[in-house]
Amino acid sequence: MNAIVLAVAAMMLLVLIRVPVIMALIVATFIGGTAAGMNFADVVDAFEAGLGNGANIALSYAMLGAFAVALSRSGLTHLVASRIAGLVGAKSSASGNLYAAMVIYGAFLVTATLAETLVPVHIAFIPILVPPLLEVMDRLQLDRRAAACxxxxxxxxAYMLLPVGFGAVYQTDILTKNINIAGEAHGFAVAASTVPLAMLIPALGMLVGLMFAVLISYRRPRAYKIREIGEIAGDEKPAHPPMSQKQITLSLLAIVIALITQLILGSMLIGGLVGFALLSLGGFFRWNEVDDVFVLGLRMMALIGFIMVTAQGFAAVMQATGEVPALVEGSAALIGDSKAMAAFVLLAVGLLITMGIGSSFSTVPVIALIYVPLCLEFGFSPLATVALIGTAGALGDAGSPASDSTLGPTAGLDADGQHDHIWDTVVPTFLHFNLPLLAAGWIAAMVL
Known part of the structure; x- marks a missing residue:
């Protein structure tokens, strides 16, 4: 069995039987590395070399966690929750709850889309936006699995369809560039302007999956305990006296300055640090409580950060095995002369690779060199080739325990310790997005 397939299968099996994600990633790393013929020392070296790639994002998330807890202590998050509760009606009828759910889930969808495009902060907004809304969601008994979706x-x-922000990076700098590099020897090239059209059907497949999750799979009420951010293991529930207009202004100013700092410097770490410092100096909590607030924020994000770091080590070993070409070649042997089967196999292999690497941006450069000649051999059009490779890269971004597209939502939804990364984020997003993406990507490849 191919080493990457074996490693991904081992990782998924372990996390599904509730082995901690970090342990599952480490065990799967050594299973995949040794299966590829690497000796134990080489696996360790590659794994440790890859760990550093995740350190910055982990530390950045820890700082954003501290900023989020500081915001909650300022009283702003409680104020926001109260206002939204009044807007949607926390004790309304079943139809009112559905309206409230659509408002909240729609806000999450739109904000996440903006964070990938017009305001390219990626997942940095989640620890700040989501935790204040948990209390409202819990009173409405909304299922957090739908929110994760x-x-x-x-x-x-957003990055699949819209050529702005991270979408421009994925479509132009990653997808188009690597397809053209792979196709240069064959006289094949595509224009970045064609990518949105090629990715339209796969993107619509994702929206279909989201509607199914929200309206069918997770529509029923789900009970949660009403907790404050960070109120885990007996933490004292902070009081929320009424905020003055000056305090509200200072809190909003801290958020805006933190966002501007991140956009200018391109650093979530510095943005979170600036925001936390402004709230600390604003007098929202006593100076001798600053350390406690900071540590609470670090604790809230600790698991997510360590998973991110470990996932980078896992991805480094998977790339060091050199098993990706063997996986594609072995899969090609099963295709025969069927164009339909070729499309399905290429998408399925992309799913496996991205599930392991945890990043569509890192997957496309790995698969494009192999996929382009295969697409040309089977007679796929330029649009179909873009759709196949673009979808194969995006497949697995949802549903991977190591992807920031799943780790980010978990970081926000688990702020009070009531959301499981695997069963409440990974499994729901895998089922509702990867399966529709497989189908939609296949349709796009066949009709374009």
Missing amino acids: ALTCGLIF
């Missing part, structure tokens, strides 16, 4: 859909749908 809404956030993940916005994060992936």
Whole structure:
């Protein structure tokens, strides 16, 4: 069995039987590395070399966690929750609850889309936006699995379809560039302007999956305990005295300055640090409480950060095995002369690779060199080739335990310790997005 297939299968099996994600990633790393013929020392070296790639994002998330907790102590998050509760009606009828759910899930979808395009902050907004809304969602008994699907859909749908922000990076710098590099020897090239058209059908497939999740799979009420951000393991529930206009202004100013800092410097870490510092100096909590607030934020994000770091080590070993070409070649042997089967196999292989690497942006450069000649051999059009490779890269971004498109939503939805990364984010997003993407990507490849 191919080492990457074996490693991904081992990782998924382990996490599904509730082995901690970090342990599952480490065990799967050594299973895949040794299966590929790497000795133990080489696996360790590649794994440790890859760990550093995740350190920045992990530390950035820890700082954003501290900023989120500081915002909650300022009282702004409680104020926001109260206002939204009044807007949607926390004790309304079943039809009113459906309206409230659509408002909240729609806000998550739109905000995630904006975070990938017009305001390219990626997942940095989640620890700040989502935790204040948990209390409202819990009073409405909204299923957080649907919220996870809404956030993940916005994060992936946006870069697949819209050529702005991270979408421009994926479509122009990643997808078009690597397809043209692979096709140069064959006289094959595509224009970046054709990518949105090629990715339209797969993107619509994601929206279909989201509607199914929200309206069917997770429509029933789900009970949660009403907790504050960070109120885990007996933490004291902070009081929320009424905020003055000056405090509201200072809190909003801290958010805006943190966002501007991140956009200018391109650093979530510095943006979170600036926001936390402004709230600390604003007098929202006593100076001798600053350390406690900071540590609470770090604790809230600790698991997510360590998973991100470990996932980078896992991805480094998978790339070091050199098993991707063997996986594609072995799969090609099963295709025969069937164009329909070729499209399905190429998409399925992309799903496996991205599930392991955890990033569509990192998957496309790996598969494009192999996929383009195969697409030309089977007579796929330029639009179909873009759709196949673009969808194969995006497949697995949802549903991977190691993807920031699943880790980000978990970071926000688990702020009070009531959301499981695997069963409440990974499994729901895998079922509702990867399966529709497989079908929609296949349709796009056959009709374009």
